[in-house]
């Protein structure tokens with residue numbers, strides 16, 4: 001007989017799932033399964049029927065025991081007049097015991113791997129007794145304890161794998177470790193280190209940013225010194241993959257799948273418009289805008305443009321703006337200058353010679369290393385003198401245009417400018433208005449709903465489009481056929497119309513969701529469980545939290561170089577239609593029936609049960625990061641609060 005309590009509970013006898021008529025019967029089995037010794041009948045009565053008097057409770061226990069016997073057999077239960085126990089023996093397998101055996105102190109790395117694989121979900125996931133606060137409390141405590149044990153097993157497993165040099169599998173387990181508690185800084189640090197050791201510096205830096213964001217949002221504190229130092233090491237390149245990295249074995253099965261690199265679909269017009277803008281960027285530079293909702297493929301579209309342009313001999317400098325760094329003036333501009341500086345690493349790169357020494361000196365105010373590029377660089381002019389700001393912006397423009405000069409017009413890309421600080425937006429505006437005579441395509445992307453109609457970047461784009469010097473593309477959701485093509489590409493040779501339709505319906509045509517569903521499938525899991533990488537879960541969480549203005553961008557003109565940015569200004573024929581109508585017969589079922597926020601929240605719960613419960617943390621006392629307990633799953637809800645909630649006084653609102 002097998003008793004499964006991790007994840008959705010079930011009891012299997014001789015390969016057949018036992019039917020338990022009442023919740024109390026399952027609760028009793030779960031409780032006995034975790035009790036090493038026989039439990040007094042009185043204690044069981046208090047636990048399961050707290051509101052009954054003694055004789056009614058004993059009667060109810062007798063009846064429940066007979067239900068349990070009916071399901072698991074007479075020999076499954078050992079009952080005396082005083083106590084009750086499950087009949088232990090080689091025929092009884094309880095997944096919690098199995099997990100604990102494998103994860104015991106001193107367990108080998110392989111056993112720890114087996115233990116965490118055994119842990120397939122929260123303790124008694126989705127199960128609750130409606131009328132016993134005592135049982136609820138017991139269940140909450142067990143879930144919490146087990147979650148901590150899982151955290152401990154994952155920590156030791158990650159350490160063991162790192163010691164064996166198996167960084168990729170370690171990374172997957174470290175992600176799961178962090179998922180248990182997004183505030184757990186050691187897990188963040190491990191992920192930063194592992195990303196760096198696997199050669200993914202960008203992911204390591206992003207992990208640090210995620211750590212900063214999470215700690216600041218949830219606790220109002222900054223990372224520990226140790227974490228900040230690690231970031232510095234990654235940033236200055238002193239933490240890099242060991243030489244043998246290339247010979248490492250591939251990730252173990254069961255690890256979190258890496259996102260799939262799918263072929264680009266449905267973006268021919270947008271790509272053609274951008275490529276056209278690039279080709280037309282000489283002798284006068286041009287502006288291009290990629291706007292759309294999160295996950296629609298703005299970055300991907302740019303990457304495709306960049307790939308083609310680089311093949312044509314263009315130099316591309318690209319930076320990402322992060323909204324949590326909006327307090328750092330010129331942050332993305334400094335990154336851009338750093339990208340320019342990196343180009344000088346190749347010996348044939350002589351762009352600094354094309355920049356006036358004073359400009360280089362002024363730009364060095366933002367990135368001091370630039371001053372060393374020429375021996376004749378003078379001291380920068382004082383920053384407080386007249387026109388100092390313009391000089392600084394001009395210096396940035398001069399350095400950037402020189403650094404991306406090449407056979408074909410250079411490309412400068414600011415991704416997600418809605419997250420940029422004001423000073424960076426000044427620099428973008430300045431450059432975009434001074435593209436005359438610079439063979440340069442300045443590309444910016446923004447999330448449509450984050451850039452309001454009156455925003456100066458939008459006005460700037462509209463003005464430039466009106467003047468014929470800007471191209472605006474607005475990628476829209478994928479059609480059913482396009483999603484089908486991606487499913488085909490991810491699973492070649494298996495024409496699965498059902499799967500194609502399911503992915504289409506589930507993803508609602510949003511490329512990000514399509515990519516992640518397919519990645520989860522390729523990883524062997526179902527997306528409904530732990531197949532999603534932590535960063536995507538973070539993304540989804542942020543998505544679900546973000547207040548939305550109206551409907552996400554719909555279909556419409558995909559590319560335009562006239563000022564038609566707002567859908568309300570689009571010509572009649574190009575106006576977004578209702579989403580159901582837009583996709584014809586294969587329209588998104590249910591789209592429009594439920595608000596999108598709710599749909600995402602519902603999907604989130606499906607994807608990450610832990611994530612859905614994260615909101616409960618809001619009610620916990622805020623502690624400094626260092627004082628936080630090492631692992632927290634769902635906090636155990638206090639009895640009083642639980643009663644209050646039942647009485648409908650105050651429902652704790654998950655923030656997802």
Ligand SMILES: Nc1ncnc2c1ncn2[C@@H]1O[C@H](COP(=O)(O)OP(=O)(O)O)[C@@H](O)[C@H]1O
Pocket residue numbers: 259260261262263264265266267292293294295296297298299300301486511512513515
């Ligand atoms: N047209 C497309 N065809 C195939 N995959 C796409 C497409 N657009 C985006 N993707 C994939 O979807 C995911 C999200 O895209 P991304 O460019 O990051 O979105 P955004 O920048 O708009 O938030 C990425 O994995 C990307 O490769």
Ligand SMILES: [Mg+2]
Pocket residue numbers: 298299300415416
């Ligand atoms: Mg992007």
